Amino acid sequence: MSWLPSRRCTNRIASLVNRHCPLSRKSSTSSKTIFQAPGSADFLASATDVNSFPRFNRLPESSCSVDKHILPGRANVGKSTLLNAVLGRKDLLFTSKRAGRTQALNFFRVGPHPGKLVVVDSPGYGSRGRSEWGAVFNHYVTNREELRRIYIIFSAPHGLRSTDEAMLAKLDTQVQQLGGTKFSLQAIITKADQLGDSGREHVDQMKNTIFKAAPTCLSPIITACPPKGSNFGIELIRKSITDCCGL
Ligand SMILES: Nc1nc2c(ncn2[C@@H]2O[C@H](COP(=O)(O)OP(=O)(O)OP(=O)(O)O)[C@@H](O)[C@H]2O)c(=O)[nH]1
Numbered sequence: 701m702s703w704l705p706s707r708r709c710t711n712r713i714a715s716l717v718n719r720h721c722p723l724s725r726k727s728s729t730s731s732k733t734i735f736q737a738p739g740s741a742d743f744l745a746s747a748t749d750v751n752s753f754p755r756f757n758r759l760p761e762s763s764c765s766v767d768k769h770i771l772p773g774r775a776n777v778g779k780s781t782l783l784n785a786v787l788g789r790k791d792l793l794f795t796s797k798r799a800g801r802t803q804a805l806n807f808f809r810v811g812p813h814p815g816k817l818v819v820v821d822s823p824g825y826g827s828r829g830r831s832e833w834g835a836v837f838n839h840y841v842t843n844r845e846e847l848r849r850i851y852i853i854f855s856a857p858h859g860l861r862s863t864d865e866a867m868l869a870k871l872d873t874q875v876q877q878l879g880g881t882k883f884s885l886q887a888i889i890t891k892a893d894q895l896g897d898s899g900r901e902h903v904d905q906m907k908n909t910i911f912k913a914a915p916t917c918l919s920p921i922i923t924a925c926p927p928k929g930s931n932f933g934i935e936l937i938r939k940s941i942t943d944c945c946g947l
């Protein structure tokens with residue numbers, strides 16, 4: 701049995717998600733207006749090194765996924781696919797079956813020109829990662845004043861490895877050192893459609909590991925963006941983004 705096709709399972713995931721993601725009515729209305737304006741999202745710029753960071757009129761930013769230390773195994777979790785779904789576009793971001801597709805920080809405007817906020821896709825860490833990508837990401841997280849939230853993404857079928865825990869702990873330390881004033885940290889568990897019968901226990905285990913590594917990290921939002929079929933959990937991500945940007 702897959703997790704998503706059955707209504708019973710979908711409700712189980714929804715309850716897992718909703719319990720930990722209270723969202724205001726105002727935020728819900730904003731996310732609909734901002735993300736559902738047709739064609740409103742667009743590519744803005746890429747940053748391949750620390751000197752090429754673009755400026756966008758100080759629009760608030762959210763960044764999907766991470767790295768400083770590029771370590772084995774964590775690219776290809778589905779970051780770009782997830783952002784396509786969040787932006788309501790099929791192929792604004794390049795995706796691939798092969799790890800290492802995204803090779804720069806890519807900035808995307810959300811909302812009709814001049815935009816309401818910016819989301820940033822990033823290269824993954826893992827065997828196809830490169831240390832220079834990590835340096836760019838680290839510089840961005842440390843210096844970007846517009847950064848409001850980091851969405852750290854894990855693949856449900858692959859679970860967490862020590863590299864993920866190290867990254868969570870590092871980002872958690874940064875959040876704590878700044879007293880949560882600069883940015884917050886939100887976990888996402890994606891590819892939930894690939895979980896089988898023991899999916900619930902597996903996700904609970906992942907949640908415990910995330911909490912132990914990063915106590916300030918917001919409880920994971922569960923998503924699925926299968927290449928064919930409907931998206932799951934995407935509306936919650938949109939609401940979370942507009943919420944953290946104060947929109
Ligand atoms: N079944 C399933 N496949 C997914 C899901 N999300 C992404 N994929 C697939 O996973 C593969 C990798 O997706 P990408 O979005 O390119 O992953 P990424 O994390 O951006 O990869 P890099 O940029 O290389 O680090 C693609 O073949 C996607 O179709 C999902 O929720 N379910």
Ligand SMILES: [Mg+2]
Pocket residue numbers: 779780781794795801802822823
């Ligand atoms: Mg990518």
